[in-house]
Amino acid sequence: MRLLFAGTPDVAVPSLRALLDSAHEVVAVLTRPDAPAGRGRRLLPSPVAEVALEAGIEVLRPPTPRDPGFLERLTELAPECCPVVAYGGLVPQPALDVPAHGWVNLHFSLLPAWRGAAPVQHALLAGDPVTGASTFRLERGLDTGPVYGVMTEAVRPDDTSGTLLARLAGGGAGLLVTTLDGIADGSLQARPQPAEGVSLAPKLEVADGHVDWTATAEQIDRRVRACTPAPGAWTTLGTDRLKLGPVQPVEAADAEALAAGCVRVGRRDVLVGTATRPVRLGTVQGPGRKPVAAADWARGVRDLDGRVLGEPVPA
Known part of the structure; x- marks a missing residue:
């Protein structure tokens, strides 16, 4: 044709x-x-x-x-x-x-x-x-x-x-x-779509990439992966916006209890609390910076351990 x-x-x-x-x-x-x-x-x-x-x-x-x-x-x-x-x-x-x-x-x-x-x-x-x-x-x-x-x-x-x-x-x-x-x-004919099972998929905007740490680890994992590479998943630390790469839910047996959004800096990784089990951060990109491994990013942030991501900045 x-x-x-x-x-x-x-x-x-x-x-x-x-x-x-x-x-x-x-x-x-x-x-x-x-x-x-x-x-x-x-x-x-x-x-x-x-x-x-x-x-x-x-x-x-x-x-x-x-x-x-x-x-x-x-x-x-x-x-x-x-x-x-x-x-x-x-x-x-x-x-x-x-x-x-x-x-x-x-x-x-x-x-x-x-x-x-x-x-x-x-x-x-x-x-x-x-x-x-x-x-x-x-x-x-x-x-x-x-x-x-x-x-x-x-x-x-x-x-x-x-x-x-x-x-x-x-x-x-x-x-x-x-x-x-x-x-x-002539061997193929189109068939009408069924009336059942309809769902809609509007374009994701920047706001859709905002990570809500009070969601479950699985929900956060899916949101970050869905928004990668666009529109990009993100959170905040104080007044800074941080772009996040895919995260990894921690196995339940290895999970330390952390409040939603609370950061725990380890020797080789960075964990963040959710509504269920923590997630391990993958890459983090600060303002005007390139994406780096979370552990490398953490070394450049003073007093990061125990801080809370996504917490509103006091007026």
Whole structure:
């Protein structure tokens, strides 16, 4: 089939590369406009645009898919199907109507679970033991279209949203190609999503990364991993905000009773109390500093033992 691929970040690159290696023809790529990056804030193309340009494929970067120029070019290209992976924009109905086989989205959850912008983060927050990816036909609703296929992926105890998403992006690329193969030869039909099991996954904001030390060790562990690498998990020490890497709940037999947020500095580690058992800090990043191992960070903080993280600063 003739395809227009829509995608923007690194997570979409495996799917684009898989389609370029497939029997299908990628005639153009739709991606978000160049964005400022780095210290110089120079405008740089998206990861998907870079791959497309290397492959000599036309790159379309409209400010919005509603742009009349884009809709005109889409019609001229006459794609039979438009696969989508993390494009980052709402596709309007006039664009949805152009390809005969519609727009097929690769979404990183087992639909109808975790519809929305942050399915992997919410799966980790909820403690799901298994997640996956789904291909479905785009329609006006939020990730509500009929599903073509799914793949499953076990969630590992040490998974962050970054590591889990990377695995789903790799496996999902194969699912997307298989889906398009089935659409092309007529062997695959989409099925409506069930009405039961719907959950939503809105984008996580900076405030969602704030660690509440009165939560359980397991809840804190999941929150930090879900917010790694973005938007980042954090706490405070006095007036300083500290960014935290993944933590490790201490085995119950080894756990010293600590009040929520109370810091205990050991010779090789740093423990913090929670509502249940303590957690062992991984990396800590202070203001204007680079992330370092918690023990190294602790050596640079005076009288840290016994202080409380997240405690409001007196007025």
